[in-house]
Amino acid sequence: MSEAIQFLPPRDSVMSRRAAIVTDLAELLPPECLVHEARELVPFETDAFVSYRRLPLAVALPKTTAQVAAVLKYCHRYGVPVVPRGAGTSLSGGAIPQEDAVVLCLSKMARILELDYANRTATVQAGVTNLSISEAVGTDGFFYAPDPSSQLACTIGGNIGMNSGGAHCLKYGVTTNNLLGVKMVLVDGAVIELGGKHLDASGYDLLGLICGSEGQLGIVTEATVRLIAKPEGARPVLFGFEASEAAGACVADIIASGIIPVAIEFMDKPAIEICEAFAHAGYPLDVAALLIVEVEGSEAEMDAMLQSIVEIARRHQVKTVRECQSATEAALIWKGRKSAFGATGRIADYICMDGTVPLSKLSYVLNKTAEIVESFGLRVANVFHAGDGNMHPLILFNANDPADAAKAEAAGNEILKLCVDAGGCLTGEHGVGIEKRDLMRHQYSEVDLHQQMAVRAAFDEGWIMNPSKVFPLDGRA
Amino acid sequence: MQTNFTAAQLADPQVAESEKILRRCVHCGFCTATCPTYVTLGNELDSPRGRIYLIKDMLENGRPADEQVVTHIDRCLSCLACVTTCPSGVDYMHLVDHARIHIEKTYRRPLADRLIRGLLAKTLPYPGRMRAALTLARFGRPLSPFLKRIQALRPLAAMLDLAPSSPARSSMAGLGIPQASGERRGRVAILSGCAQPVLDPGINDAALRLLARFGVEVVTPEGEVCCGAIVHHMGKEDQALDFARRNVDVWIRELETGGLDAIIITASGCGTTIKDYGHMLRLDPAYRDKAAKVSSLAKDITEYLAGLDLPRLDAKGVTVAYHSACSMQHGQKIVAAPKNLLKTAGFTVRDPAEGHLCCGSAGTYNILQPEISGQLKARKVKNIEATKADVIATGNIGCMTQIATGTAMPILHTVELLDWAYGGPRPQKYKQKAAS
Ligand code: SF4
Ligand code: SF4
Numbered sequence: 074m075s076e077a078i079q080f081l082p083p084r085d086s087v088m089s090r091r092a093a094i095v096t097d098l099a100e101l102l103p104p105e106c107l108v109h110e111a112r113e114l115v116p117f118e119t120d121a122f123v124s125y126r127r128l129p130l131a132v133a134l135p136k137t138t139a140q141v142a143a144v145l146k147y148c149h150r151y152g153v154p155v156v157p158r159g160a161g162t163s164l165s166g167g168a169i170p171q172e173d174a175v176v177l178c179l180s181k182m183a184r185i186l187e188l189d190y191a192n193r194t195a196t197v198q199a200g201v202t203n204l205s206i207s208e209a210v211g212t213d214g215f216f217y218a219p220d221p222s223s224q225l226a227c228t229i230g231g232n233i234g235m236n237s238g239g240a241h242c243l244k245y246g247v248t249t250n251n252l253l254g255v256k257m258v259l260v261d262g263a264v265i266e267l268g269g270k271h272l273d274a275s276g277y278d279l280l281g282l283i284c285g286s287e288g289q290l291g292i293v294t295e296a297t298v299r300l301i302a303k304p305e306g307a308r309p310v311l312f313g314f315e316a317s318e319a320a321g322a323c324v325a326d327i328i329a330s331g332i333i334p335v336a337i338e339f340m341d342k343p344a345i346e347i348c349e350a351f352a353h354a355g356y357p358l359d360v361a362a363l364l365i366v367e368v369e370g371s372e373a374e375m376d377a378m379l380q381s382i383v384e385i386a387r388r389h390q391v392k393t394v395r396e397c398q399s400a401t402e403a404a405l406i407w408k409g410r411k412s413a414f415g416a417t418g419r420i421a422d423y424i425c426m427d428g429t430v431p432l433s434k435l436s437y438v439l440n441k442t443a444e445i446v447e448s449f450g451l452r453v454a455n456v457f458h459a460g461d462g463n464m465h466p467l468i469l470f471n472a473n474d475p476a477d478a479a480k481a482e483a484a485g486n487e488i489l490k491l492c493v494d495a496g497g498c499l500t501g502e503h504g505v506g507i508e509k510r511d512l513m514r515h516q517y518s519e520v521d522l523h524q525q526m527a528v529r530a531a532f533d534e535g536w537i538m539n540p541s542k543v544f545p546l547d548g549r550a
Numbered sequence: 551m552q553t554n555f556t557a558a559q560l561a562d563p564q565v566a567e568s569e570k571i572l573r574r575c576v577h578c579g580f581c582t583a584t585c586p587t588y589v590t591l592g593n594e595l596d597s598p599r600g601r602i603y604l605i606k607d608m609l610e611n612g613r614p615a616d617e618q619v620v621t622h623i624d625r626c627l628s629c630l631a632c633v634t635t636c637p638s639g640v641d642y643m644h645l646v647d648h649a650r651i652h653i654e655k656t657y658r659r660p661l662a663d664r665l666i667r668g669l670l671a672k673t674l675p676y677p678g679r680m681r682a683a684l685t686l687a688r689f690g691r692p693l694s695p696f697l698k699r700i701q702a703l704r705p706l707a708a709m710l711d712l713a714p715s716s717p718a719r720s721s722m723a724g725l726g727i728p729q730a731s732g733e734r735r736g737r738v739a740i741l742s743g744c745a746q747p748v749l750d751p752g753i754n755d756a757a758l759r760l761l762a763r764f765g766v767e768v769v770t771p772e773g774e775v776c777c778g779a780i781v782h783h784m785g786k787e788d789q790a791l792d793f794a795r796r797n798v799d800v801w802i803r804e805l806e807t808g809g810l811d812a813i814i815i816t817a818s819g820c821g822t823t824i825k826d827y828g829h830m831l832r833l834d835p836a837y838r839d840k841a842a843k844v845s846s847l848a849k850d851i852t853e854y855l856a857g858l859d860l861p862r863l864d865a866k867g868v869t870v871a872y873h874s875a876c877s878m879q880h881g882q883k884i885v886a887a888p889k890n891l892l893k894t895a896g897f898t899v900r901d902p903a904e905g906h907l908c909c910g911s912a913g914t915y916n917i918l919q920p921e922i923s924g925q926l927k928a929r930k931v932k933n934i935e936a937t938k939a940d941v942i943a944t945g946n947i948g949c950m951t952q953i954a955t956g957t958a959m960p961i962l963h964t965v966e967l968l969d970w971a972y973g974g975p976r977p978q979k980y981k982q983k984a985a986s
Binding site for chain 1 (some may be wrong): 551552573574575576577578579580581582583588591592593594595599600603604609616619620635636637638639640768973
């Protein structure tokens with residue numbers, strides 16, 4: 074792909090000491106916890122934002138908080154950049170390393186430490202996958218609410234770094250609303266605990282600050298999260314429309330009427346076809362846009378809410394309404410939706426945008442997006458969390474054609490600016506990473522940015538934590 | 551994702567195919583979560599996505615395989631859980647096949663590794679040699695603890711530990727194939743197999759009885775050899791293709807002379823390979839079409855039985871934990887049929903947790919990678935035992951041997967339970983375990 078997005082130049086002080094750094098790290102970690110052979114570093118050069126790649130200096134795979142602390146302390150002392158990594162599923166390049174960085178990957182720290190049903194909390198290591206928490210507590214009637222589409226693979230540590238959302242966040246909130254406490258290692262190796270098993274702590278809400286800090290304020294090694302009791306029942310319903318605008322307007326009306334379903338997901342025709350090919354969920358193929366609306370509660374509650382939603386949908390000329398008939402069918406409907414990005418690989422390479430807009434602007438932004446992408450001669454598929462206006466246009470392109478790739482990136486930038494100009498923001502849940510870094514000035518003034526950077530500097534004066542991300546490279550104080 | 555191959559590289563049809571597979575991968579990472587080795591080791595390099603990337607780097611640079619790549623590819627079980635999980639439809643199976651062939655051609659393994667692999671490739675596919683080896687193994691078992699102390703010899707110890715303690719005999723030895731009874735419903739060939747008849751002849755005996763009872767004529771054409779899976783997974787391509795061609799000849803001859811509705815396979819590991827003959831021989835114009843025909847005729851025994859509409863029987867009061875072999879659920883995508891057959895036959899069926907994870911058997915994997923295999927076995931057995939079922943059913947001899955060394959629960963082939971339910975004898979293994 075084009076190299077429009079720059080990385081910080083490697084630090085000479087680090088590059089000239091490469092061999093010594095590896096030798097030193099080998100003192101701190103057991104052999105199976107350190108990767109440094111050139112060949113073996115290659116698979117760590119990128120994440121799910123695969124257009125950009127940088128070979129790291131080494132990869133540490135610690136098994137304990139103490140090992141994380143030892144590595145951080147060392148890197149802090151010698152000014153070696155550190156790039157945290159969970160499962161490497163970031164769509165914004167949050168885990169892409171740089172030549173002078175040590176990747177600190179928490180994939181070996183994947184144990185569930187405590188399930189406390191009395192307090193409705195789970196305490197887990199940061200490398201535990203999002204879905205495995207819900208799986209561990211499912212038979213006891215609980216679940217962990219935020220459900221990013223990559224929940225099968227993505228880790229809680231990564232979710233905290235990006236303040237991840239998901240389809241069901243419309244009702245239950247994003248990661249920050251479900252995180253109660255963390256154990257984390259500060260840049261100098263000090264280990265602190267924030268929060269606990271309760272909803273608020275005295276003093277500053279540092280936990281809120283950590284959540285979404287993209288691995289720049291320290292490394293979370295353990296997290297205590299809220300468990301939620303499963304509803305009595307849950308039912309996804311499919312609403313098919315003849316036009317995307319109608320579906321968009323319908324979403325705005327549902328929310329405006331005060332109804333909050335658990336999830337309202339949107340798919341346009343290309344997305345429906347892609348997902349159906351993988352999941353065989355029985356999505357209607359003869360509509361231009363599809364809403365998956367999930368309601369939950371008792372049968373009576375679900376019926377009542379559905380009835381109101383159907384009424385609103387009729388006002389927008391809904392073409393098909395299909396209630397799902399079984400748990401298996403419901404599972405397939407969600408499987409298809411959650412696999413949408415990966416399944417897009419069946420037809421093309423893609424980059425996925427993450428802008429969020431006010432619901433009243435949904436239809437407008439959808440139309441404009443189509444225009445923008447078309448003006449670059451590319452195709453787009455839309456599949457996103459409509460209920461909270463979190464759009465995910467997937468711009469399709471051919472990664473083996475550099476011109477095509479450059480166009481995709483340019484189109485993406487225009488779409489994100491459009492979202493900001495429409496009163497929204499650059500990122501709903503994927504984080505800024507490197508992908509949206511250079512657009513931050515479109516959203517924030519210099520004063521805003523400097524204030525954020527000042528907070529960052531309070532944690533990491535030497536800018537070693539994930540340094541190429543979030544803030545534009547120029548104008549850093 | 552983006553790839554970097556020259557036109558000259560792409561002129562090689564195998565490279566061209568791998569390039570297409572690599573292009574499909576969008577590096578989303580979903581597959582890591584269901585990969586048994588990633589779940590066990592927690593290292594990207596031992597995940598599907600990591601392996602795909604290692605293979606990509608090796609092929610793009612036209613490099614011979616090296617120690618690092620070989621380490622991580624060798625740890626792959628070829629369980630194909632990643633193929634089931636991948637939303638993008640990445641054909642990891644054929645990519646890793648290519649990588650293994652490339653390794654076999656370009657990498658010289660350490661001496662002990664070479665000897666053990668050579669020994670396996672020269673014994674397992676041949677029933678006569680296998681029988682002799684098992685006898686030797688029974689005498690050699692006391693040596694196992696000593697062998698375990700030397701890293702390079704651990705595979706030998708694993709081999710000795712896996713050998714059953716008493717020789718298995720067919721209850722139908724010398725009786726021939728039972729005659730089909732009643733209305734004739736089909737004519738099929740059954741794969742006799744190589745390791746399975748030595749380790750557990752009762753499986754095919756049960757299949758033959760069951761098929762005959764429901765009016766299916768079964769033939770075992772002369773000249774059939776090992777399906778080639780064992781050597782195929784070691785990257786020994788010439789030997790694998792040689793096996794494949796000989797079997798294709800045998801079955802096509804039978805098809806042309808007597809007619810065949812299906813080629814029945816009772817070991818899903820073999821089934822996955824035979825269903826892939828069409829692909830394995832795609833570059834051989836003399837065999838391409840015949841091989842594709844054979845692949846289209848290949849059916850797992852449960853897949854075939856599902857088409858016979860077997861009568862529903864009363865509940866038996868026997869609870870079965872169904873273990874789906876990787877080659878069954880991921881390789882052949884046969885998920886519901888075996889369980890439905892068991893339920894129809896009156897068994898209560900339970901699904902162990904983490905059913906998508908491999909038991910660690912994986913062909914010769916439990917011999918070549920005893921540590922990871924052992925961890926997977928322990929995890930599998932724990933999940934199976936948690937079902938509190940009376941008996942374990944599965945459709946692959948490899949899993950049966952592997953799991954049997956980790957639990958006291960009886961483990962049977964699905965078809966043995968079905969044969970029993972539909973009037974056959976109570977399976978020996980179930981009788982023994984139930985009595986003890
Ligand atoms: S799930 Fe498929 S597309 Fe995603 S990384 Fe794995 S192989 Fe690639
Ligand atoms: S085949 Fe199995 S072991 Fe190999 S990469 Fe795929 S999931 Fe992992």
